[in-house]
Amino acid sequence: MFKQVLRLPLWLGELVTGxxxxxxxxxxxxxxxNRCGLHVARVTLAHGIMRLRMAMLGWGxxxxxxxxxxxxGFLMKTNFLPEEDYQxxxxxxxEAKGxxxxxxxxxAQMRRMLLSPHTLASMPRTRALLRDPAFRRLMRYCAGHLRMPICHAERVMNGVSDAPEDPQKRLHVDTFQPTMKFWLYLEEVSEVNGPFVYVPGSNRLSRQRxxxxxxxxxxxxxxADRYTARGSFRVEPEQAAAMGEAPPRQFKVPGNTLLIANTFGVHARGKAEPGSSRLALWGMSRTNPFIPLPGLGFxxxxxxxxxxxxxxRRQDDKRAAARGVKASWHRIEEGL
Structure with missing residues (x-):
């Protein structure tokens, strides 16, 4: 009881964060x-503030x-880069060595290389893309924030073990607030290697939602579902149908396609054949949803x-090593 009293200010403070x-x-x-409307109030306020911030960043x-x-809830741009630049x-x-x-x-296994300033020093093409003004305007608008998303090079590898199916292949929402993720696919995405799935219009605050x-x-x-208990609600297909304006869409797209999604909308990784994989530049932005100004972009x-x-990540490595296990995101010697 005493510990709960001490932690009460922290719990109260978290109500106005993500x-x-x-x-x-x-x-x-x-x-x-929540019966009195706490969760719905947080959802509604977060969305109103996001729309305000997006309005401030819509120029260009x-x-x-x-x-x-x-x-x-999504944007898709095929042939995003000139072919020579894309190749x-x-x-x-x-070939990157980060x-x-x-x-x-x-x-499933996800391998990611953090595209930090140190790594980008030896990746001029990637650095040029992430600094391109048109690219940055899109990222900032969809994120509702001037700070750029944290970016990685990512490979998703499907069916690599006999473990239960990848939980991200079940329809879900990431959190209660609008959140932006993007993928610039560096190879074709099809039903073989798992297309992104999204329910169009499920990002909006309809009466059903x-x-x-x-x-x-x-x-x-x-x-019973631990992801739901942690705030990333899993969605049954019939529920998803009621919240969107169209059936779930599979983004089977060629390489050089930029996809940006608001992952408050209902989405999932698509089904894929075991042993397949897909490579992309990936990034996400999730900021405090209750600050009405779009931050600083220095x-x-x-x-x-x-x-x-x-x-x-280094701290996670140390804590995991002390327990004799690996961190959930652990270093490997192999490349992407």
Missing amino acids: SKSFEANPLIGSRRL VAREDRRQFIRQ ALVKEVS EVRQCCQGD LAWEYAMSQQARQH ESLNRLQYRVLEHQ
Whole structure:
């Protein structure tokens, strides 16, 4: 009881941050408070503030792109780079020598190379893309923030073990707030290697979506699914159909396609054949949803977020080693 009293200010403070775990925070997970509308209030306020920040960052982004992202929750641009630049980028990423870390989720493995300033020093094509003004305008608008997303080179490897199916292949939402992720695919994506799946329009706060969020908030803390208990709700197919304006769309696309998604919308990794993989540049942005201004975009802050992440990973390595295990994202000697 005494420990709970001491932690109460922390739990209260988390209500005005991006904290999402119903399991870890008894206020976020409180059935009584959520019956009174706490979760729905957080969802609604976060979305209103995101729309305000996006409005501030819409300059230089085509009107049709803005409308598409708001209405359907994603943007897709094929042939994003000139062919010569694209081929050079694929070669550079495939041969890059940066630190690679791996995480296993079910029968899938994700390998990621953090595209920190240090790594990009030897990757001029990738560095040029991430500094391109048009690319940055899209990223900032869709993220609703001036700080650039943290970027990786990523390979997703399917069916590499006899473990249960990759949990990310089940329809879900990432969190209660709008969150941006992007993929610039460096090879073709098909039903063989697992296309991204998204329910168009499920990013919007429809009456059905808010009713579902309200119902989920009553049960999430004790939910049998650990991802749901931690705030990343899993979605049944019939529920997804009610929340979108079209059936789930599989993004089977050629290489050199840029896909940006609001992962508050219902989405998943698509089914894939065992032993297949796909390579992409990948990045995400998730910021405090309750700050109405779009932050600062200084390069020093962009660099700082990479140093912070690298420090966190080293600390995770030390804590895991003390327990005689590997960190969830652990270093490997192999490349991408």
